[in-house]
Amino acid sequence: MPATAEELTGTLKKIKETGRITLGFRDASVPFSFLDTDQKPIGYAMDICHAIVDTVKEKLGMPGLEVRLNGVTSATRIPLIANGTIDLECGSTTNTAERHNQVAFANTDFLTATRYVSKRSAGLHTIEDLKGKTVVSTSGTINLRQINEANTARKLGLTILPAVDHAEAFLMVQTGRAVAFVMDDVLLAALVAASRDPSDFEISTEALSHPEPYGIMLRKDDLAFKAVANAATAKLYTSPEGRALYDRWFTQPIRPRNINLNLPMSDALQRAYSHPSDSFDPSAY
Numbered sequence: 001m002p003a004t005a006e007e008l009t010g011t012l013k014k015i016k017e018t019g020r021i022t023l024g025f026r027d028a029s030v031p032f033s034f035l036d037t038d039q040k041p042i043g044y045a046m047d048i049c050h051a052i053v054d055t056v057k058e059k060l061g062m063p064g065l066e067v068r069l070n071g072v073t074s075a076t077r078i079p080l081i082a083n084g085t086i087d088l089e090c091g092s093t094t095n096t097a098e099r100h101n102q103v104a105f106a107n108t109d110f111l112t113a114t115r116y117v118s119k120r121s122a123g124l125h126t127i128e129d130l131k132g133k134t135v136v137s138t139s140g141t142i143n144l145r146q147i148n149e150a151n152t153a154r155k156l157g158l159t160i161l162p163a164v165d166h167a168e169a170f171l172m173v174q175t176g177r178a179v180a181f182v183m184d185d186v187l188l189a190a191l192v193a194a195s196r197d198p199s200d201f202e203i204s205t206e207a208l209s210h211p212e213p214y215g216i217m218l219r220k221d222d223l224a225f226k227a228v229a230n231a232a233t234a235k236l237y238t239s240p241e242g243r244a245l246y247d248r249w250f251t252q253p254i255r256p257r258n259i260n261l262n263l264p265m266s267d268a269l270q271r272a273y274s275h276p277s278d279s280f281d282p283s284a285y
Helices: 010-018 044-060 077-082 142-154 166-174 185-194 223-237 240-250 267-274
Strands: 020-025 033-035 066-071 088-090 103-112 114-119 134-138 159-163 180-184 201-203 212-219
Touching (some): 010 020, 010 044, 010 223, 020 044, 020 077, 033 044, 044 088, 044 212, 044 223, 044 240, 077 103, 077 212, 103 185, 103 223, 114 142, 114 166, 114 185, 134 142, 134 166, 142 159, 142 180, 159 166, 166 180, 166 185, 180 185, 185 201, 212 223, 223 240, 223 267, 240 267
Parallel strands (some): 020 066, 134 180
Antiparallel strands (some): 088 212, 114 180, 114 201
């Protein structure tokens, strides 16, 4: 039976009382969350969020639940979750121990590592190759912190520039304002695939991090809503529909430009799909 308002707490109670749920989306995090030609948010993470919404509708007995969409950036996504503006953040956010002080995460939906993209003509492959150069990363990301830490630890002498979003950061590499853009490797692959000539760019062989988990972000200490999100994602990932969803966004052409990331599911992510977990520990995968 659907839950009554008296039985509910936290986000579920808020949704029941207001009749709506709000999803936070990114406008340029291909293929996770981005705008199509009609300025509608689509992507892998958006599809996962809609699967969670379907479970919320069933849980609350609200088939006509209103779904609102609210744009977020790397800098605003955590505050907007924390203050209740959005209920789910549907993007490419890394699940870390540090972030658990402010927010929570649903089951892992992707595993990535921090690398950098540069022009192939620059001949850059390792972190040491960046010595003395100007690099960019996106504000509010783990990646920006990681390159700052590597700069200090390795005495690289870098000039590190912050960008508002991934598109601006990649443009800075394209126009020569920075030699490299430091970011999650899957997001770099998407930017390269969508560029005018993907062969002009390459992604570093050396990573600045171990494989790190992405997850749909939600409010901290809301165990009932987290249980719904985890149940929905576990059901999706362990079903044939989960693998089909992954292939749709990572191994097949993506509209509107029909780019293809050609990124088959890794062995680690296959394990994460088979045994869903919301752990932030890379060794769990």
